Amino acid sequence: MTIGVCYFPEHWPRERWERDVEEMAAAGIEYVRMAEFSWAVLEPERGEFDFEWLDEAVELVGDHGMQAVLCTPTATPPKWLVDERPEILQEEPDGTVREHGSRRHYCFNSRSYREETERIVTKLADRYADDPHVAGWQTDNEFGCHRTVRCYCDDCADAFRAWLAEKYGSIEALNEAWGNAFWSQRYTAFEEVDPPGPTPAEHHPSRLLDYARFSSDSVVDYNRLHVDLLRERNPDWFVTHNFMGRFPTLDAYAVSEDLDLVSWDSYPTGFVQDRLEGEPTPDQLRAGDPDQVGMDHDLYRSALGRPFWVMEQQPGDVNWPPHCPQPGEGAMRLWAHHATGHGADAVLYFRWRRCLEGQEQYHAGLRNGDGSPDRGYHDAAQAAEELATIGDVDHVDAPVALLFDYDDLWALDEQPHAPDFDYWSLLEAFYGALRARGVQVDVVHPSADLAGYDAVVAPALHLVTADLADRLTAYVEAGGELLLGPRTGVKDAYNKLRPAPQPGPLADLVGATVDQHESLPPQIETRVRRAGDPDDTYAFRTWAEWLDADAASPLLTYAGDGVASGRTAAVRNAVGDGSAVYCGVWPAADLADDLVRPLLERAGVSHSDRLPDGLRVCERGGWTWVTNFSSGRYRIAAGDVSWLVGDATVEAFDVAVADDGIVDGLSVDRL
Amino acid sequence: MTIGVCYFPEHWPRERWERDVEEMAAAGIEYVRMAEFSWAVLEPERGEFDFEWLDEAVELVGDHGMQAVLCTPTATPPKWLVDERPEILQEEPDGTVREHGSRRHYCFNSRSYREETERIVTKLADRYADDPHVAGWQTDNEFGCHRTVRCYCDDCADAFRAWLAEKYGSIEALNEAWGNAFWSQRYTAFEEVDPPGPTPAEHHPSRLLDYARFSSDSVVDYNRLHVDLLRERNPDWFVTHNFMGRFPTLDAYAVSEDLDLVSWDSYPTGFVQDRLEGEPTPDQLRAGDPDQVGMDHDLYRSALGRPFWVMEQQPGDVNWPPHCPQPGEGAMRLWAHHATGHGADAVLYFRWRRCLEGQEQYHAGLRNGDGSPDRGYHDAAQAAEELATIGDVDHVDAPVALLFDYDDLWALDEQPHAPDFDYWSLLEAFYGALRARGVQVDVVHPSADLAGYDAVVAPALHLVTADLADRLTAYVEAGGELLLGPRTGVKDAYNKLRPAPQPGPLADLVGATVDQHESLPPQIETRVRRAGDPDDTYAFRTWAEWLDADAASPLLTYAGDGVASGRTAAVRNAVGDGSAVYCGVWPAADLADDLVRPLLERAGVSHSDRLPDGLRVCERGGWTWVTNFSSGRYRIAAGDVSWLVGDATVEAFDVAVADDGIVDGLSVDRL
Amino acid sequence: MTIGVCYFPEHWPRERWERDVEEMAAAGIEYVRMAEFSWAVLEPERGEFDFEWLDEAVELVGDHGMQAVLCTPTATPPKWLVDERPEILQEEPDGTVREHGSRRHYCFNSRSYREETERIVTKLADRYADDPHVAGWQTDNEFGCHRTVRCYCDDCADAFRAWLAEKYGSIEALNEAWGNAFWSQRYTAFEEVDPPGPTPAEHHPSRLLDYARFSSDSVVDYNRLHVDLLRERNPDWFVTHNFMGRFPTLDAYAVSEDLDLVSWDSYPTGFVQDRLEGEPTPDQLRAGDPDQVGMDHDLYRSALGRPFWVMEQQPGDVNWPPHCPQPGEGAMRLWAHHATGHGADAVLYFRWRRCLEGQEQYHAGLRNGDGSPDRGYHDAAQAAEELATIGDVDHVDAPVALLFDYDDLWALDEQPHAPDFDYWSLLEAFYGALRARGVQVDVVHPSADLAGYDAVVAPALHLVTADLADRLTAYVEAGGELLLGPRTGVKDAYNKLRPAPQPGPLADLVGATVDQHESLPPQIETRVRRAGDPDDTYAFRTWAEWLDADAASPLLTYAGDGVASGRTAAVRNAVGDGSAVYCGVWPAADLADDLVRPLLERAGVSHSDRLPDGLRVCERGGWTWVTNFSSGRYRIAAGDVSWLVGDATVEAFDVAVADDGIVDGLSVDRL
Numbered sequence A, B, C: 001m002t003i004g005v006c007y008f009p010e011h012w013p014r015e016r017w018e019r020d021v022e023e024m025a026a027a028g029i030e031y032v033r034m035a036e037f038s039w040a041v042l043e044p045e046r047g048e049f050d051f052e053w054l055d056e057a058v059e060l061v062g063d064h065g066m067q068a069v070l071c072t073p074t075a076t077p078p079k080w081l082v083d084e085r086p087e088i089l090q091e092e093p094d095g096t097v098r099e100h101g102s103r104r105h106y107c108f109n110s111r112s113y114r115e116e117t118e119r120i121v122t123k124l125a126d127r128y129a130d131d132p133h134v135a136g137w138q139t140d141n142e143f144g145c146h147r148t149v150r151c152y153c154d155d156c157a158d159a160f161r162a163w164l165a166e167k168y169g170s171i172e173a174l175n176e177a178w179g180n181a182f183w184s185q186r187y188t189a190f191e192e193v194d195p196p197g198p199t200p201a202e203h204h205p206s207r208l209l210d211y212a213r214f215s216s217d218s219v220v221d222y223n224r225l226h227v228d229l230l231r232e233r234n235p236d237w238f239v240t241h242n243f244m245g246r247f248p249t250l251d252a253y254a255v256s257e258d259l260d261l262v263s264w265d266s267y268p269t270g271f272v273q274d275r276l277e278g279e280p281t282p283d284q285l286r287a288g289d290p291d292q293v294g295m296d297h298d299l300y301r302s303a304l305g306r307p308f309w310v311m312e313q314q315p316g317d318v319n320w321p322p323h324c325p326q327p328g329e330g331a332m333r334l335w336a337h338h339a340t341g342h343g344a345d346a347v348l349y350f351r352w353r354r355c356l357e358g359q360e361q362y363h364a365g366l367r368n369g370d371g372s373p374d375r376g377y378h379d380a381a382q383a384a385e386e387l388a389t390i391g392d393v394d395h396v397d398a399p400v401a402l403l404f405d406y407d408d409l410w411a412l413d414e415q416p417h418a419p420d421f422d423y424w425s426l427l428e429a430f431y432g433a434l435r436a437r438g439v440q441v442d443v444v445h446p447s448a449d450l451a452g453y454d455a456v457v458a459p460a461l462h463l464v465t466a467d468l469a470d471r472l473t474a475y476v477e478a479g480g481e482l483l484l485g486p487r488t489g490v491k492d493a494y495n496k497l498r499p500a501p502q503p504g505p506l507a508d509l510v511g512a513t514v515d516q517h518e519s520l521p522p523q524i525e526t527r528v529r530r531a532g533d534p535d536d537t538y539a540f541r542t543w544a545e546w547l548d549a550d551a552a553s554p555l556l557t558y559a560g561d562g563v564a565s566g567r568t569a570a571v572r573n574a575v576g577d578g579s580a581v582y583c584g585v586w587p588a589a590d591l592a593d594d595l596v597r598p599l600l601e602r603a604g605v606s607h608s609d610r611l612p613d614g615l616r617v618c619e620r621g622g623w624t625w626v627t628n629f630s631s632g633r634y635r636i637a638a639g640d641v642s643w644l645v646g647d648a649t650v651e652a653f654d655v656a657v658a659d660d661g662i663v664d665g666l667s668v669d670r671l
């Protein structure tokens, strides 16, 4: 329940540092992250190290009662290193080298770069091993940013072949697993398998999926190198990495296994423009979308099942989205509370002060270029004060799990089968319906233990093994309520179609199979109606499956007089003490609510009335955070609670925190 | 009048094959195409051949009373071959190599690949030379798919120089023919002429046109290598190649000269999305556009003037268009009848069974992944039964020729002079008007013998020689009716402007010349009116020519008060016993009908009332096929005919076949 | 006050030349530009020169009483030269070579190409040093066309490093000036600095700005090589270069310093399609936008403060815009008058005759392909006659300066901070408001002497030095009226943010500072209202700054109820005898007029009522040109003047020239 900041002392004159640090402390800041991207400052020439500046900065932070979080500076190898060992650079599929001049230009599999990494991390870890002011470390920065997870260089080719040999044992096994009889793609040796380069037509989906896995594994491996070196020097340090929002190419679950703490970088008004489908609303441009941000909070919280940090919190306007509107009044405070309600224990704003040089000049900080307080500073100080008042709060205890799997994401990204099919958006269709009912949601890998959840929602379990099917069946039989979305149970673990009809090993649990699927452009009418009810129709989009119900009861059928008319679109199957619902379409919001609400009722999960867009509530440890991402004003009909922050009337972009759980039956009125 | 299927036994367990083949025979299938893309299965390592599986598959097919069509497997050289002889790979203009991992990665001019081709084709031809079950061969697969006709490698550079030296004799002649004084582009030797690579500005149009011709000729040459080897082994085999729809870079007329049979691959709902201008209608998404498909049927039928085959017929939903809606109920049967009405003698569905591996997993087959019948199976079986009932039918006898020339296409593609100028679409504007009047159309090269046609339509004879002008004049003088579209008679055979005003050598025949041309964006009003009639206006699009009538009478003048107002847009000139109409604009549908209907009347060609979109009729050999590509229901006012398939009420996506010619004066009512 | 033409005798048979030249003279043409792109004709093989044809052409021109303007033919090195010295070719950032086959394929920094340039220019200059018919020279052609200012080859890398070493002296100074502590971008030696190649993320803005400056300087240097060689041979020749419209990468001020005469190539209906934001209107498609063309006239006139030439004037339809409509009737004459009103002394049409070969076949000339007169010929002849009647006219004396700086353009192009932020468009928002009031405008560099101007408008002085701030302050104190637009005073000369709040060193002059800035997409309402007036609101777009007024008075505040509501958007500050207005938004047309009109009144600048779009007036030397770029008809309420061309009723695309200044208080009525 605390606030921090990211600081780059090396960008500022040394005589200013003390005042900066005093002002941080005055704002209630507890953590100061430093040394990110500082390699060329720490080692201006090979072997010539300058740690003095960082020693002083850490000491200043400590002297003012704060803790330092340091970063391994590997995201930006200096030019002298690149010129000396150019083989560390990444390559595009067509061989174009990604040169020095921005950041993240190194290859995760470069043998040379691993040597250099070991050298600089060891040096830093040794230097601060006994420093009492260093609380922990961030490895590198935003692994994979700027599409850098996947590299196509010779080191990667070698590593990919070794990874395949390790996984498959023999080339015959690989040929069989991928299905290389197709288009004469069989190999006679692992040496023949290249990274996927430029080809006349699209690549083999099994090869692409394994390249996606291999690339992600390469980052996991590279991160572990940092973690091991740091832990060896000081086992009391926490080690974290700052992930990104809606990040598609790196398996955060796998990286997190080597971490003590998961953190991520949250930029609500940036993400709403470049990572959300469609045109953002004016309110979203001012504060972001609470469900987009919330799903990332929940993903990173669930990765280790522990409180997470926001390592970089948007401090005002930023430089990288298409447009850069000013956040709504108070939005920077709103985001800190929203993160806390979702389970964050610390929120660090990025950055202390607007940078005067380099690529991020148009990125605000808590302080202006001249050092005066900017809009975010007041928000941050207020949030720090309010969170200090609230004190420690227990971890989030979510009653519902949403299943999220990078393998599914990669497989569907490679074969979306419609330009508008986006795995994240499909997840949000279900996630948003749960959050609009005030429910906390863990976003977990399908291999997670589901026993503790009252309900499980799996929007697109594309690759399903028999083992997973067994586990889900056991979950339902034991009384669990399961909701499955479209494109479930289509493929095996190698991204090959199953011969059995979809949903493959889940067919018995679902009590139905898929006869046909289709993807549909907007000019085709897409509506379903409740089975047996000719009038009540709901919109869906993009994807339609025609189901043949076996044991299951039809829930939805296709409306209209088109080719699917009257076919079944969704079913429910009671199995043991629970039930499974299979929905073969991508639901629009009304339909998603009409799937989720009965699910929550059957599962006995407390929930609110359907909340307005932008207004969201989070229960955590007996407290409830009400966060308003909209410019509307709302009255919260929460009965007799006391408000630690705000009150039952929530203004535009405002927050209220109640000392009780208030979600059950909650209603909200727009004023 | 028969049905077939494409089969890939190598994708399935051998124990399944017999049942597959039994089920094919049960559906009335007569032809089974196999061995496409099978090189790595046939020759897993250099010199290690495995023909046993194919022997067995061919034998099974024969044993069940069907005929096998085999393919040379050259579209997919295996990885061992690519690694051994990497010089076979294609190159992009900027030198990027098109690597292994999909298909069609070889260069048609590669000396190495021609050796390898000779080796594998000879091996296969020898193996099956005496096999009674092999009816014929398909060479390779879809030459040029994935933009592979044009390669820019060193072998191609050498071959291009040799091709030029052969064509021009001396570099001075080339300089003169192209007009290389412009921008100092003259060469001093053929060795200086490269394939057109990356340049600051656009390329010389004469160089581009010759590169287009050379590239197409390279494929013709490469195909002939297959044909010669196959014919040498067994002269009784037919040899065909499967062309594609609306395919822009390969001269199908030239390739066909070496074939016994022309075939093509028809995917109506795919093509309507990615090869037709504008947004498809819901009906087009369900069944395709009958005129788009029909023009390809007519082109490939006309290439040899003989019945053609559909070598791959869309079997259901496919994997490659932007969206993949399910075809309308019965559409797969509709397409088979439509092809037959246009002159097909066999329609082979692609493929027998949905493939579980590789790039085409989302492509339906006649059977599902588990082997059960899919939607297309029932359609195919019904079509097979109906076509068997109808029996043999004479070849199409078309009264009208539409002139289509790849040289014109290439020249206009290089200099469209408007982003929305597309040669195919301009052709379809005229073709569609003819088909909406129920007229059969041969799509022939301008060098074809025109004597047998009552009318000739040439939508854009861009390059016109004096010889062609003489032939067209003789055609009209002898009583022919000729309709010419815009951009006619602009250039010589080297893609140079003629000094004489457009339409150059056709000016006397047309009785008018072009004073100005212009291309127009949608925000400029584009209407013409009938000469002498101020009220009756018609829309046109994209292109306008201002004509100076000489001997000719004005037919259309520009409406509105813009700069062209009152200028002549179209003329008619009576010459000898016929007449020539020149239309200087790209007509919208109403204007196209108003040009075509009088033409048909003057030419004495039987025709129907103007048919609704989606409903089309084809007369062939005394029968009439009525095909409904729409979701509407129609009554055919055909008088006293008997219906072999269906009846006078044609349901959505349905077919009717009458035992008589019914087009003359036919009217149709929507129910 | 005269007319000329561009002629390519080498494209035509020699026997035609005499007639061509006679027809030129008959049309009143005085200047004939020749020899552009003629290298391969002048030197077909290395060392084999053929000047005879050019001798004869020059002599013919002279014999008919005209003057020749010759071109150095370096824009098109012949293929034999490229093959012999391939190192002259340009490279893309990723190393792709820009090959022979169009034009402009050489690198400005190529040592080899400078040698070759010296060789051919010397040869030509020697040949014509004493020719009485050669009036002057054009260097090369359209430096930088087809994005060729910036090259990334090894010669450029070397030259860039030398340029940096010269500018900064030490690498430490460069690191400091750019701010290379950011993202570890510091260098240890100039040898480490590369041209900006492909990188994972965006480049350092300071590096990009210096690469833009270096690239432009390279062209300046290369041009000077031509100029020096020509001047050395014959100091009486004028030397010019033909710049392009709205050209972004070359500093025309800097190139002009080495020239005697500035000229440019004006293509109104082409530019309106590919260099103007939004969709052009039908009128713009017929005649272009007079303010777009006018701003270029004014820029090139102001570069040397002397009459300029239009070296290439659009003669009819052209080949390169998206669409190619025919210009309105008389538009080619209109453009010549419009240029003259803006200060041109000669207007040369491009080209004499439509070219039958090569890339520009679809480009009209004054004569058709067959030699007959085309539309432009009649317009040119009429313009020549009218301009001859008018005779010599004094130079334009503009009361208002618009400040334009390539450094600002480059800095903003690199960091537009909104997809719709375009420096040129912002300039035109202010320029158009001035021109709609009939005011002549000099478009000058901020370093120009401002003393003679009654008012100065600076739409986006992004990089501001203390010296410039002092000069502007002195200007205002001395009674000048200054209008500043948004994004002013943001950065230092190295493209680094200033620590002081925007507008940095201009804050005192403006009497206000910028608290926040934001860029806004269209879905956010963007209106301001006059301070103190709740009803009168004006639209703005894209950019908003929230001002804190200090000494200044608020002029505009933000309307609506959003986050900026009530904040100040523009201020006025009285300083000494003048005043400064700072406008923090990008004004739409009504707001721009409401900023400009009071400015003109305070400055005592004569101006008209607000003129309709398309109708523009220019006073020059006591004459007034009225030019109508629209299809409307207008009556000019000009009182008692006599008209040398036309009269007070101006038809569509027509011109009138009065023998007096008529702008003050002028009103215009649409008929």
Ligand SMILES: [Zn+2]
Binding pocket: A089, A090, A091, A107, A108, A109, A110, A151, A152, A153, A154, A155, A156, A157
């Ligand atoms: Zn790599």
Ligand SMILES: [Zn+2]
Binding pocket: B089, B090, B091, B107, B108, B109, B110, B151, B152, B153, B154, B155, B156
């Ligand atoms: Zn090649």
Ligand SMILES: [Zn+2]
Binding pocket: C089, C090, C091, C107, C108, C109, C110, C151, C152, C153, C154, C155, C156, C157
């Ligand atoms: Zn260069």
